[in-house]
Amino acid sequence: MHFDCQKLEPRQCYKLLISTVVPRPIAFVTTRGEDGKVNAAPFSFFNAMDYDPPVVVLGLEARPDGRLKDTAANIQASGQFVVNIVDEDLAHQMNVSAIDFEPHISEPMQAGLELTDSIDVAPPRIASSPVSMECEKLVTVELKNARHVVLGEVLHFHVRDDIVIDPEHFHFDVERLGAIGRLNASRYTRTRDHFDLKRIHVDHWDTETISRREE
Numbered sequence: 270m271h272f273d274c275q276k277l278e279p280r281q282c283y284k285l286l287i288s289t290v291v292p293r294p295i296a297f298v299t300t301r302g303e304d305g306k307v308n309a310a311p312f313s314f315f316n317a318m319d320y321d322p323p324v325v326v327l328g329l330e331a332r333p334d335g336r337l338k339d340t341a342a343n344i345q346a347s348g349q350f351v352v353n354i355v356d357e358d359l360a361h362q363m364n365v366s367a368i369d370f371e372p373h374i375s376e377p378m379q380a381g382l383e384l385t386d387s388i389d390v391a392p393p394r395i396a397s398s399p400v401s402m403e404c405e406k407l408v409t410v411e412l413k414n415a416r417h418v419v420l421g422e423v424l425h426f427h428v429r430d431d432i433v434i435d436p437e438h439f440h441f442d443v444e445r446l447g448a449i450g451r452l453n454a455s456r457y458t459r460t461r462d463h464f465d466l467k468r469i470h471v472d473h474w475d476t477e478t479i480s481r482r483e484e
């Protein structure tokens with residue numbers, strides 16, 4: 270079936286995107302407001318975009334009334350945020366933090382999140398998160414309807430010790446990390462069902478097959 274996005278409602282495009290770009294990693298983002306209050310909220314329009322320097326991206330839509338979400342407003346004002354990766358143990362608290370609270374309500378308090386100081390940014394990280402990334406905003410692209418796409422440079426990674434297999438060679442235990450991903454609606458996925466697919470070097474792809482397939 271074909272869908273022409275130029276003829277669809279935004280909500281229909283949203284459903285197409287979240288049902289086909291799956292699974293999406295989840296950034297559980299902590300920020301600090303101008304009053305010092307800590308805000309926490311999950312975002313699955315999130316990914317890694319570069320590594321020199323390490324760059325992540327967040328897609329922050331506006332509230333239905335057009336106001337910026339607290340995360341977007343705080344990043345706009347302070348230029349700092351922390352991305353905390355969500356494992357199964359953190360899933361419920363992440364979900365509580367997605368409730369549409371007014372700015373004066375603290376999600377970390379409502380969700381019972383323990384916070385710990387960051388090194389170089391004002392927002393704290395979530396103590397029970399397996400991985401946290403201290404980020405500084407590089408640029409915000411403002412799309413229509415107050416949507417903010419934020420690119421941030423990762424200044425520090427905090428990785429729980431049991432996930433680090435070999436710090437010298439930067440080997441990490443992805444299964445132990447146990448990150449969850451978002452599918453559509455309220456459906457999530459685990460990351461423990463995996464298979465290996467080795468990269469094929471061009472020298473190992475025989476020349477006869479190349480010429481046959483190019484004919």
Ligand SMILES: Cc1cc2nc3c(=O)[nH]c(=O)nc-3n(C[C@H](O)[C@H](O)[C@H](O)COP(=O)(O)O)c2cc1C
Pocket residue numbers: 295308309310311312313314315328329330331337338339340341363364366367368369370451
């Ligand atoms: C798993 C999950 C992923 C979400 N992803 C996004 C997203 O990518 N962009 C967005 O604007 N809202 C997303 N939301 C909704 C926000 O988390 C929600 O609007 C939250 O209340 C925003 O909080 P804030 O105003 O404190 O920033 C997501 C919610 C959940 C549960």
